[in-house]
Each structure stands twice: as structure tokens, then as C-alpha cells.
Amino acid sequence: KQEVTQIPAALSVPEGENLVLNCSFTDSAIYNLQWFRQDPGKGLTSLLLIQSSQREQTSGRLNASLDKSSGRSTLYIAASQPGDSATYLCAVSISGGYNKLIFGAGTRLAVHP
Amino acid sequence: EAQVTQNPRYLITVTGKKLTVTCSQNMNHEYMSWYRQDPGLGLRQIYYSMNVEVTDKGDVPEGYKVSRKEKRNFPLILESPSPNQTSLYFCASRREGFYGYTFGSGTRLTVV
Numbered sequence: 001k002q003e004v005t006q007i008p009a010a011l012s013v014p015e016g017e018n019l020v021l022n023c024s025f026t027d028s029a030i031y032n033l034q035w036f037r038q039d040p041g042k043g044l045t046s047l048l049l050i051q052s053s054q055r056e057q058t059s060g061r062l063n064a065s066l067d068k069s070s071g072r073s074t075l076y077i078a079a080s081q082p083g084d085s086a087t088y089l090c091a092v093s094i095s096g097g098y099n100k101l102i103f104g105a106g107t108r109l110a111v112h113p
Numbered sequence: 114e115a116q117v118t119q120n121p122r123y124l125i126t127v128t129g130k131k132l133t134v135t136c137s138q139n140m141n142h143e144y145m146s147w148y149r150q151d152p153g154l155g156l157r158q159i160y161y162s163m164n165v166e167v168t169d170k171g172d173v174p175e176g177y178k179v180s181r182k183e184k185r186n187f188p189l190i191l192e193s194p195s196p197n198q199t200s201l202y203f204c205a206s207r208r209e210g211f212y213g214y215t216f217g218s219g220t221r222l223t224v225v
Contacts, residue, residue: 034213042218043203049213089156093211099144099163100171101205101214103156 002027002094006104013080013111021075021107023090028068031093034101035064035075038087047088048075080111115140117217119204125223126194134189134220136204143209145187146171147179149200150219156203162187194224 003026013019023033032051036044048057048064050073056065063076073090087108091101117138126132138145146161148171158171162181176198178190187206191198204217 031211032213036216041221044205044216046213046215051211091156099146099161099169100158101146101148101156105155 002030002092002102004090004092004102004104006088006090006107008107009105010108011110013109015080015082015111015113017080017111019077019080019109021077021088021109023073023075023104025071025073025092025102027094028071029094030068033064033066033073033090033092035062035073036089036091038089038106040087044089080109082111082113084111085109115215117204117206117215119202119217119220121220122218123221125225127225128195129193132191132194132222134191134202134204134222136187136189136217137185138187138204138206138215139185140206140208140215141184142206142215143184145181145204145206146214147177147187147189148203148205149173150203151200159189159202194222196224198222199224 005024007022034049035047038044050057050066061078066073087106089106091103120135143164147159148156150156157173159177160179162168168179202220205214207214
């Protein structure tokens, strides 16, 4: 059974720091991995999608990497800003049931001025 | 603007009173899903649909019904809501193939 774990559960940093959020999954048979951002009481905003054949994706200050063989993905946030404060979720789309996303519990990020 | 629209955003209802949460997408996506989000349990899939008139159960389908009569709409029906269905609900859609999901803004449901 696929399980997705995110570390750390919470993170508080000063503005300007470069950050690494970690996501691990137990079964490497995935179609893709998606990183989302969730603001309190709000919906999920897709940040980056990495296909299983890809190693990384970049969007602005965000970079996500994928190592399928070791079951790991990292989300790198450069030069963090207070507006980056949110919960970050990773989710894998699993083979043989790829209509379903398996989510991690999220990393709650607070960036203070 | 490409989006998934859910209504209502907030709903308080009483046990046993049938309700429907609507979901509509304007991207001509084939796949649509419903998820619920609960503290400590994360996001779990309730139902999904691969296309019109094709639906199937997710991980937590008990107490819910869905229908997909049109490609753009995927309503979630609670025939007899109970307090354990109090949750934050999300609708999501994606194109056929290895594409990412687009999520709606969520519906916060409270059943008293």
C-alpha cells in the first residue's frame, strides 16, 4: 500500500532563507508526483507536476526534484517570503489506480519578516 | 479562467437532511474526483469519474453518491448526512493522460 510521508511537519524560518521540504513514498510505481500549496481554509493550488520519467521541474523560485528509485522528492524554495507561508502537500498518482492521488500530511511553513 | 467551481463554500445542515454539493469544471477534463480532508487523516478520495456515466468508488465512499450526466459537472450527494461527514470537501479534475489535477476551492460542511 502506497504511503506518502512529509518531513518536517512544520517549519518556521526568517524571510530570505532557502528551504527544502521533503516527501517520501513507499512504492516507486508512480505515474507522477504533484506539489500543492494550501492556504488556511482554502483550496489546493498546484505548484509543480513531475512525471515519473523526469528528474525535476522548476517554476520561478520553486524547484522540485524526483528520485523515483529511492522514493523521494524535494521541494526547494529559494529566497523565502512571508507570502510563501502555507501548507505544502505532495501527492503521488499511483500506477494501477492512477485516478487517485495519495497525499502526504503536509508541511506547514511559516516565513516571518 | 480555467477553474473548478464548487458550491456552496460553506454549509451547515442537520442530520438526515439530503444535500448536494455541486462541482463544475470549464476545462473539458475527462477525469473528476471528490476528496475529503480531515485533521490527522489528510485527503482521501471519495469517488471518481473517468468520463460521462462512468463513476467508481474511492477509499471512503460510504454515505455518498455521485453522478456524471454531463462532462463538466460532478455533484456529490449526501442522501442522509451524519455528523461524521463533517469535513472539508474538494472536487478535482484533470485531462486524460498523465496530467496534474486542478482542485476547487473547497466546501466546508458541518452536520449537526
